[in-house]
Amino acid sequence: MTALSELNPKPIWQFFEKICSIPHPSYHEQALAEWIMAWAQSRGLNAQRDEVGNIILRKAPTTGMEDRKPTILQAHLDMVPQANSDSQHNFTSDPIDAYVDGEWVTANGTTLGSDNGIGLSSILAVFDADDIAHGPLEALLTMTEEAGMDGAFGLKPGLLNGEILLNTDSEQEGEVYMGCAGGGDTHVIFHGEQKPAPVGLGATLTIKGLKGGHSGCDIHTGRANANKLMARLLNELSQQCPFALAAFNGGNLRNAIPREAHSLIVINEDKLSQLEQFIGNFQQTLEIELGAVETNLTIAMQSTTPSEQVFTDSFSQTLLRALNACPNGVISMSQEIEGVVETSLNLGVVETTANGQVKANFLVRSLVDSHRSHVEDMLASLFKLAGADVHSDGGYPGWKPDPHSPIMDVVRQTYADLYGSTPNIMVIHAGLECGLFKTAYPHWDMASFGPTIKFPHSPDEKVNIASVEKYWQLLLNTLKNIPKA
Structure with a gap:
């Protein structure tokens, strides 16, 4: 070599x-x-x-x-x-x-x-x-x-x-x-409501194989965000197949488009085949939507020991709806410089802590400081409606x-x-x-x-x-x- x-x-x-x-x-x-x-x-x-x-x-x-x-x-x-x-x-x-x-x-x-x-x-x-x-x-x-x-x-x-x-x-x-x-960080903290896990099977759902990349240079390329895909998967699954959510984790840097996300759920044994079918159908849907860019996208399910604690149904619903609804990616293109992104954001990290908190970290970028502040306010408006604590810091011009x-x-x-x-x-x-x-x-x-x-x-x-x-x-x-x- x-x-x-x-x-x-x-x-x-x-x-x-x-x-x-x-x-x-x-x-x-x-x-x-x-x-x-x-x-x-x-x-x-x-x-x-x-x-x-x-x-x-x-x-x-x-x-x-x-x-x-x-x-x-x-x-x-x-x-x-x-x-x-x-x-x-x-x-x-x-x-x-x-x-x-x-x-x-x-x-x-x-x-x-x-x-x-x-x-x-x-x-x-x-x-x-x-x-x-x-x-x-x-x-x-x-x-x-x-x-x-x-x-x-x-x-x-x-x-x-x-x-x-x-x-x-x-x-x-x-x-x-x-x-x-310029840019700045927005931090969201959900204070999870937990209960003892129901009787059932433990399963880890994983989205992986995404390309990821720089949350500034690559944000316009159509690369998928694993955290957003996981929120979408779980939100749609909840409407078709009941489960209990124990954890949601994805990404590890706020300035990198997340390539992987993982969730831990508990599901009734008689719903296992329905879950498997849903995952297969969901992957096919994403391959149609993203296949030109995300050529190695994989959704996997692996049996695991059920968690002793899970989030309540009402909290899980609120969390997943908020993460599914939150903006991500390009917000606007520059009106002055053709082909240049003006404002964007990246849901870089989602983390479930040992004490039942769920934290989400965003990096918001903009050529216009006032528009960056507006997007930070959009996030605060959305997540405060969902009962989360929100604050922004680390802003740079x-x-x-x-x-x-x-x-x-x-x-x-x-x-x-x-x-x-x-x-x-x-x-x-x-x-x-x-x-x-x-x-x-x-x-x-x-x-x-x-x-x-x-x-x-x-x-x-x-x-x-x-x-x-x-x-x-x-x-x-x-x-x-x-x-x-």
Whole structure:
């Protein structure tokens, strides 16, 4: 098998191979951060960490570039931990098993971490090199972007000297981003009413095999949400075949479209054949509706020991109706930018706790902060009617496009000079940290670009090898073309 370090451009892939060897899911980036700090000190670089753990590197300009505007290269340290159900991978202790698959690099049954590991690798490669032209240079490597943008939230004014920021967290070569959606989390808690389980058979119902993906980049692709499918299945089943609900669980990250959901029910033995027939019919229905996108959708039933406690019929009915009714996916498309999602939401996690609570977590995204707030209010209205507690937090602003951005003109012209075509200047529905950076550094002129990464936040994640080379050349030539101060 081809080693990653043998791919071109070697400086990026050598660092990426090292990053893959160090576990770094969200909230577990410390080992990677310590390695970067040790490496930076060994290279004689100015390196520090701020109050929230962000890493800041500094490098003097190369000869003849001293008069250029100081520039910041930015990436985040963490990766999204998602694995197939048959994987035994432990993201906090095991290295990522990355490999070359034709024109792509992917991982064995897990997320790859090319989001944002390739961008991070490119920054380290720039700081490692002695033959790359650049002006005064800083790096900002942030903590826990994927789980709440902790590093961006905690960034203090006055730490960085740069005037231009190049964000490396975009995922389509040939596109340059000048804006992004803001977002926020909505938390719903149902206080379940329980009773002793009736006499019957225990059964676990599982929906699996969905593609999942990034709740921003992939929300418009028609990929199914396992939590919504399970709510629909149980709601329809309750109208045809009586059962008692003991648990509902699905998804594990609010920014990943859930690929699997599970429910535990108790059913009378004489209703078992009816349940089996219903599941078969329901799967056929979903194959008709979703078969063009969800090619591996599976609904399974497995006998299990009946739960001692189940939810009351009235509570189960309220819960399932609310989850079945709640909005999910694209709410509206941008009226200003053709083909771009304006507002969406993702029912990322449903969890039944040991004390009988059912918790549901949503990530709401929008290019328009007021519309995000409206969708959060929609959720609160619906779930409060169902008797649940609802609150929203973690809100972060979008990055408002600046049509007069000087660095955007530089990147656009640099791309055209390199490749003979004009890149698409876009606004991305995913959340970048740029909007939050504007809070502490409102004067920063920013652009975002990166290689082609498909299906981030899912075990199908892969990065196109050729696009990494094109991204690298764009980054190097953009640094060379940074305007004078």
